[in-house]
Amino acid sequence: MINKYGIKQLSIFLENRKGRLLEVTKALKDAAINIRALALAESAEFGILRLVVNNPEKAKSVLSSAGFTLREQYVFAVEVPDEPGSFYKVVKVLSDADINIDYTYAFVGDSSKAVLIFKVPSEKLEAALTALEKSGIGLVEPMFFYD
Amino acid sequence: MWNQIEGAPREELERLQLKRLQDTVQRVYHLVPFYKKKFDEMGIGPEDVRNLEDLKRLPFTTKQDLRDHYPFGLFTVPLDQVVRIHSSSGTTGKPTVVGYTRHDMDVWIEVMARSMSMVDVGPRDVVHNAYGYGLFTGGLGFHYGAERVGAAVVPSSGGFTKRQLLLMKDFGATILCSTPSFALHMAEVAKEDGYDLKKDFKIRAGFFGAEPASEGLRQALRDAWGLTYIEAYGLSEIIGPGVAAGCPYGHLHVFEDHFIPEIIDTETGEVLPDGSEGELVFTTITKQALPIIRYRTKDVTVLHREPCRCGRTLTIMESVKGRADDMLIVNGVNVFPSQVEHVLTKVEGVTPNYVIVLDKKGVLDKLEVWVEVDDRTFADGIGALEQLKARLQQEMLNDLYINVRIKLVEPKTLERSMGKAKRIIDKREAEGLQK
Secondary structure: OHHHHOEEEEEEEEEOOOOHHHHHHHHHHHOOOOEEEEEEEEOOOEEEEEEEEOOHHHHHHHHHHOOOEEEEEEEEEEEEEOOOOHHHHHHHHHHHOOOOOOEEEEEEOOOOEEEEEEEOOHHHHHHHHHHHHHOOOEEEOHHHOOO | OOOHHHHOOHHHHHHHHHHHHHHHHHHHHHHOHHHHHHHHHOOOOHHHOOOHHHHHHOOOEOHHHHHHOOOOOOOOOOHHHEEEEEEEOOOOOOOEEEEEEHHHHHHHHHHHHHHHHHHOOOOOOEEEEOOOOOOOHHHHHHHHHHHHOOOEEEOOOOOOHHHHHHHHHHOOOOEEEEOHHHHHHHHHHHHHOOOOHHHHOOOOEEEEEOOOOOHHHHHHHHHHHOOEEEEEEEEOOOOEEEEEEEOOOOOEEEOOOOEEEEEEOOOOOOEOOOOOEEEEEEEEOOOOOOOOOOEEEEEEEEEEOOOOOOOOOOOEEOOOOEEOOOOEEEOOEEEOHHHHHHHHHHOOOOOOOEEEEEEEEOOEEEEEEEEEOOOOOOOOOHHHHHHHHHHHHHHHHHHHOOOEEEEEEOHHHHHHHHOOOOOEEEOOOOOOOOO
């Protein structure tokens, strides 16, 4: 299941320092990498930028050589109708399967669909994917994000 | 024990010290204009040294004094009596130069043989000496000491790690002499290359010195090689390695029938009682070419005068805590960068790359440590990183007895903003205690 639905996400450690986000985005722009989804978590003095991009291997090497601290991990994505209760349904499935969600972020796909990205503890990833597939929720394959 | 004097009653040792000190003071007063001038200015002469207590009335000698008399200005003998010259690199000005007569070489070899005898190194041992050979006193110091006790010495010097490992294995080396960091590097390379350190090698003891080593590093070396860790302490201005050596009980014994140690307050120069932390000062009492009166080592440590389980009555010095010129005073508490480094090596999740930033908050000093987070340790979660910070703050409080604010930074920040070597930024007022 992980091979089929695991999506590579890059997390980048950023100090809260003027211009740092600009430097990440410029490095990606210069390498012609397209950001498909992103979320930024922050504390008082540092932040973590999480990205799903069209070419994770290239992004990783570009950011590494530019000196960024980063980590690659698997997340998964589901596509749901863009209407009330959709997010609830997914969270319910995971909750019933006793799976904690580390974090989640979302974006609106086309006019009627939304895409939700979830990070769960890596040892629970397989179980999460199985539970979701069983419940009929639409898992998104990595090709949706990658080139 | 190589020499009975190491376990002699204190009175006997002190009688010998006084006699030798008096001879040395006569020697420098009459043969070195620098000392005569200093003694005269202070209104004391060689005859004023009547007991060991009088040592504290004598003037100090500093590294700068050695530089000012470059190259041979403090020698008491003409060069035709000198059989060896060593020199330290002069990163901050002229190098310092030290010379040895035949007799000085005998003293040096004697104290190195004593060091080797801490773990009974002898004819059946193969000593792999990875200290650098050359102007640095480390390589040749260990070399002659190991030869003196009859061991087979492999003078491999530094570098070429893989070849060194091959020779250590094939020659069946039993003793390793190197800096602690190089010994750890060798262990890592050996593991990568598929050696089984305890099966393929026969190293039973290691002589480690020339740089500070945290307890974590020492334990890592014991575990990796299965060896007894022997600490070696010395400095070329006094003789080289062999000023003090660790016994199997982990106590560093000063060979004080040749070098008298004192602990002073680094600010006032006052001699401090045993058990107090302060700057270590040495007076050589048997050297001929370059005797030195009260040399300020800048090393901070503590002395204890009590008999050791190993049978030696020689003064015990604790491992050097740090350099007097690195010492920071934060709200009245002494802090050494090495302590900060030690905490970082204990806590998983950070690199030992750090910068200490000192500032004032109102009247109080504020200490901040910037710590690098790298790819291997970066946990993707604010919570995990905050926990790491809290853990580091707690460990710093436990070890340093002060509140330290930890700031997690990106790896390249430290290099980019201040260059690798600069570990301390002091933003406090200029009248502060740190230069």
